[in-house]
Amino acid sequence: xxxxxxxxxxxxxxxxxxxxxxxxxxxxxxxxxxxxxxxxxxxxxxxxxxxxxxxxxxxxxxxxxxxxxxxxxxxxxxxxxxxxxxxxxxxxxxxxxxxxxxxxxxxxxxxxxxxxxxxxxxxxxxxxxxxxxxxxxxxxxxxxxxxxxxxxxxxxxxxxxxxxxxxxxxxxxxxxxxxxxxxxxxxxxxxx
Numbered sequence: 293x294x295x296x297x298x299x300x301x302x303x304x305x306x307x308x309x310x311x312x313x314x315x316x317x318x319x320x321x322x323x324x325x326x327x328x329x330x331x332x333x334x335x336x337x338x339x340x341x342x343x344x345x346x347x348x349x350x351x352x353x354x355x356x357x358x359x360x361x362x363x364x365x366x367x368x369x370x371x372x373x374x375x376x377x378x379x380x381x382x383x384x385x386x387x388x389x390x391x392x393x394x395x396x397x398x399x400x401x402x403x404x405x406x407x408x409x410x411x412x413x414x415x416x417x418x419x420x421x422x423x424x425x426x427x428x429x430x431x432x433x434x435x436x437x438x439x440x441x442x443x444x445x446x447x448x449x450x451x452x453x454x455x456x457x458x459x460x461x462x463x464x465x466x467x468x469x470x471x472x473x474x475x476x477x478x479x480x481x482x483x484x
Contacts, residue, residue, distance in 0.1 A: 330445040336463040345471045353479040
């Protein structure tokens with residue numbers, strides 16, 4: 293048995309044990325309430341996080357900012373290349389110390405631009421993470437509302453379920469409610 297197969301088997305066993313640890317107390321409660329068993333639903337969280345209006349709109353905003361930053365840095369790169377070519381032409385007219393000083397200044401500018409690129413990238417990643425946090429909070433609230441309205445005892449991620457009847461899948465309803473309650477997230481322009 294390959295390591296990957298053992299890990300997958302171990303993961304599946306853990307999921308089943310976890311499910312039983314949740315379902316057994318819920319089943320006892322369901323029997324006490326006169327129901328035949330626990331009411332279970334599934335939800336495709338990855339699909340919701342991929343297709344929701346807020347996430348797609350937020351991804352578009354982030355991509356627009358990323359493209360604007362790339363254009364800005366391409367222009368700075370062109371300027372640095374022109375300055376480097378100018379320095380190469382002046383080299384024969386400069387003393388070794390003057391050339392070394394100008395070369396050092398050029399390297400400082402390059403490092404500064406590289407830091408700026410990294411800072412902007414981290415800033416965009418942080419903003420996207422914050423936006424996704426807001427989406428997840430809204431999503432959990434909506435899942436809890438749907439579960440309460442439908443008297444659902446357990447909501448499982450579809451990725452952990454091997455097979456499920458379509459009428460137990462609440463993904464479409466939750467996605468529609470999420471789109472209605474959170475159609476967009478404004479991404480502020482990161483401060484430099």
